[in-house]
Amino acid sequence: MNTEIYLTIILIIMIILALTAIHAKDLLSAVIAQGGIGYGLVICFLLLKAPDLAIVQIVAETITIIIMVAVLHDSTRFEMRCPTCRRDIINLTSALILGATLLYFFVDAISVLPPFGEHTLRMSANYVYDAIEKTGATNLVKGVLWDFRALDTLGEAAVLFTTAMGVLAILRLKGRVKNN
Amino acid sequence: MTLYILCFILFLTGLYGLLISRNIIKIVISLTIVEISIFLMLILIGYISGGIAPVIFQQEVPQHQAVVDPLPQTMVLTAIVIALATNSMILAMAIRLYKKYGTFDIHEINKLKG
Numbered sequence: 418m419n420t421e422i423y424l425t426i427i428l429i430i431m432i433i434l435a436l437t438a439i440h441a442k443d444l445l446s447a448v449i450a451q452g453g454i455g456y457g458l459v460i461c462f463l464l465l466k467a468p469d470l471a472i473v474q475i476v477a478e479t480i481t482i483i484i485m486v487a488v489l490h491d492s493t494r495f496e497m498r499c500p501t502c503r504r505d506i507i508n509l510t511s512a513l514i515l516g517a518t519l520l521y522f523f524v525d526a527i528s529v530l531p532p533f534g535e536h537t538l539r540m541s542a543n544y545v546y547d548a549i550e551k552t553g554a555t556n557l558v559k560g561v562l563w564d565f566r567a568l569d570t571l572g573e574a575a576v577l578f579t580t581a582m583g584v585l586a587i588l589r590l591k592g593r594v595k596n597n
Numbered sequence: 598m599t600l601y602i603l604c605f606i607l608f609l610t611g612l613y614g615l616l617i618s619r620n621i622i623k624i625v626i627s628l629t630i631v632e633i634s635i636f637l638m639l640i641l642i643g644y645i646s647g648g649i650a651p652v653i654f655q656q657e658v659p660q661h662q663a664v665v666d667p668l669p670q671t672m673v674l675t676a677i678v679i680a681l682a683t684n685s686m687i688l689a690m691a692i693r694l695y696k697k698y699g700t701f702d703i704h705e706i707n708k709l710k711g
Contacts, residue, residue: 428603439614451626466650466665477681492695512616516609534646541668557651557667573675580682587689
């Protein structure tokens with residue numbers, strides 16, 4: 418019961434920070450508010466008994482903030498403001514209508530989910546109780562990641578490699594010159 | 598149920614930011630908010646109250662001991678890393694756009710295209 422109350426408080430803080438980040442005039446403060454959301458997620462993971470995710474998320478969030486601050490350092494901090502045109506009003510109206518519709522259907526849809534904290538293990542029951550015998554891993558998350566679903570991890574590594582190549586290709590300043 | 602709805606409101610906040618903002622950096626921030634809300638939703642569904650974290654120090658898991666579902670945690674672990682990679686790629690494109698056009702405003706970039 419305590420977990421639920423703490424999570425509610427942290428989620429409300431995260432929503433307030435999200436609104437701050439979207440409406441901030443200074444881009445640097447928007448980036449810092451986004452970092453606050455990420456570190457709030459770390460606390461949520463710790464409360465939900467997911468220590469591995471907390472470690473990974475804290476590293477990923479720090480790297481994201483460093484990259485964003487580096488981008489802002491190279492460019493401008495301030496958002497250019499121009500008078501609101503008709504397009505902004507259309508965007509705002511469509512966003513609000515879309516949000517209301519999605520919320521209605523979401524409330525309708527979560528009635529089939531089990532209530533919070535009453536999840537039953539279906540397919541991962543095998544993973545939990547047989548992991549030590551089959552893989553020898555005492556960390557079940559790593560046992561699933563590196564043994565039962567190792568092909569998924571290989572795909573993830575391929576995605577990471579492709580993205581790194583893409584970033585390298587985008588950021589390269591000079592193209593190769595053919596010398597004849 | 599309250600937690601699921603709050604999590605979805607966080608998702609909707611990110612979607613609202615994606616639709617109304619004109620600055621590329623703010624679009625990236627909104628995308629990150631959407632990703633964060635989805636990670637949290639998956640972990641919330643997999644939580645079992647009274648369960649232990651899926652890290653076991655003894656050699657045997659007793660059958661009556663509740664353990665938090667490790668499968669959503671694995672998938673979210675993969676997703677966090679991929680989200681980091683895509684974010685850095687979007688930011689690389691943003692910095693190239695700034696070098697070329699001198700602004701982050703997408704309407705201005707649209708006007709300046711030659």
